[in-house]
Amino acid sequence: MAANHDPVPALRELCERGILPPHSRVVKRLSGTTSGAVFLLEAEGEPGLVLKMDAPEELRSVISFLDAYQGELLAGVRYADPGCRYYLYEFIEGTSGEGRGRKADWLKTLASGLLSRYVPAAEPSIWGEVVRPSPSWLAFLKGELRENRRTIGGVLSEEEHTAAQRALAASSYAHDSEPPYLLHGDCGAHNFLFREGVLTGVIDPYPVAGPPVYDLLYAFCSTPDDLTPAALADAVSILSAKQPLPARASGLTAEVLVHLYNRIGICMRHHPQDLSRYLAAWEEWRARGSF
The missing domain is CATH 3.30.200.20 (Phosphorylase Kinase; domain 1)
Structure with a gap:
């Protein structure tokens, strides 16, 4: 650097x-x-x-x-x-932090204004971080889980760490059935700008090659409020009209669990005041998917 x-x-x-x-x-x-x-x-x-x-x-x-x-x-x-x-x-006018408005609303804006326009990456053999690629999408995500496990440690039980691995194995992320798309890669609320509760800008990309739903779920889990299926539903509908999404009766439960597990680790490193809310969401989504 x-x-x-x-x-x-x-x-x-x-x-x-x-x-x-x-x-x-x-x-x-x-x-x-x-x-x-x-x-x-x-x-x-x-x-x-x-x-x-x-x-x-x-x-x-x-x-x-x-x-x-x-x-x-x-x-x-x-x-x-x-x-x-x-x-x-x-320069894009707006502020990050408070004043974001309803999560369901800004996720819809994100899905329609950016994520639904994603296109396949120029190099179909590259997965994960564009500047430091992984051999597969699964390998990239396993690396993320390993990194966050070191941070999480005893905050979750051994059975819960294993549940995260089971969720990854059961998710669409375990299969590179679609070509990688060029993603923002750090698509969280800390990189969103808002004016009067409306999403106006997405800044500071750290490009990743992978499925478009990764950026949507990264954004969904980037704040501890309203981590519910209802907050996600409309954005998923918008994205699924344009981009490949897994079609399963269980929806995106396994994928959300992978993101929540990683977010617990990120939360412990950068915003530990939110930990209790993420742990509660982790339990709710685990129960929903029986992981």
């Missing part, structure tokens, strides 16, 4: 190349990015562009994702450095 995230040389280059007007400046460094560094820029007195800096291999995959799905929820790429040291994109 690039160690030097000084925006001044990049800003100078952008001005010299005529991409930005003279006297453009950095307003502030923005927080919350998964990797690299992000800066809000001001050009001719108006903020509205963002400079993202990271390692070339990371940025190359991100730019490919943004170019593939230009549209209402994603920032438009204004300029990409030929060496993939940085890129410039449009």
Whole structure:
């Protein structure tokens, strides 16, 4: 990963190349990015562009994702450095955190505005993280379960750890029957922007190659509120009209359990105050699927 995230040389280059007007400046460094560094820029007195800096291999995959799905929820790429040291994109108004509105509503917006437009990845043999691919989708998910098991430890019983493995084996994720699609990969509420309770933007992709339902369930499990089938149902209907989804009487119970297990681990690392709500949801979904 690039160690030097000084925006001044990049800003100078952008001005010299005529991409930005003279006297453009950095307003502030923005927080919350998964990797690299992000800066809000001001050009001719108006903020509205963002400079993202990271390692070339990371940025190359991100730019490919943004170019593939230009549209209402994603920032438009204004300029990409030929060496993939940085890129410039449009600022999206909105805030993350509180004020998200009903989960069912923003999941529907996510499904219709982004996930239903997903297309197969350029490389059909790549699964998991685009920059660090796995040999199969199942191998990628087994790695996620192993990582989160180390975090979860004794918070769940040995039988519950085994239940997560059973859920993965029973899920559609265990079979690479469809080609991998190019996914956002970090499609959680921490990367969503809202205005007046409406989802207005999805930022900071970490591209993954896999089934579209992965991003939907990642988003569903990314907040501890309303982890119910009802909150998910309309978004699933929207997505299933455009993308391949498993057709089973049990629905997506096994897949949700895999995501909930991983989210418990993420929760313990990053937002432990939500743990009790995730544990309650884990029990409810386990009972629903008899895992």
